[in-house]
Amino acid sequence: MTFSDPELIAALSRQRRENMTPEEREAERQAIEDEHYREIEDTRERLIKQTSTAVSAVDQAIGAVESLMSGSAWDVEFAETTSGPDILHWLHEARRNIQAAQDRTSHLIN
Numbered sequence: 001m002t003f004s005d006p007e008l009i010a011a012l013s014r015q016r017r018e019n020m021t022p023e024e025r026e027a028e029r030q031a032i033e034d035e036h037y038r039e040i041e042d043t044r045e046r047l048i049k050q051t052s053t054a055v056s057a058v059d060q061a062i063g064a065v066e067s068l069m070s071g072s073a074w075d076v077e078f079a080e081t082t083s084g085p086d087i088l089h090w091l092h093e094a095r096r097n098i099q100a101a102q103d104r105t106s107h108l109i110n
Helices: 006-018 022-070 083-109
Strands: none
Touching (some): 022 083
């Protein structure tokens, strides 16, 4: 196991930069910036995919509850109590909220 002293790492990094030409320092700065923007782009893409997956999952859950309330899988606990409609309400709210988050994210990205 390797333990690294942050102060030592910082000192070595400063020393390395001091020995660099201005062009090398600029290239290093640009590489760091490029990596940062790649990370932002990757994270944004992951967010869009995950919210899309979440909307699909909620849609499937809504379908399951609807089946329990009126389909061939009719379930008295869902169909003849307030539980089924309450669960549907919460799922529809969740879907609207997730969709709003996805729309706002898309607006920010584009």
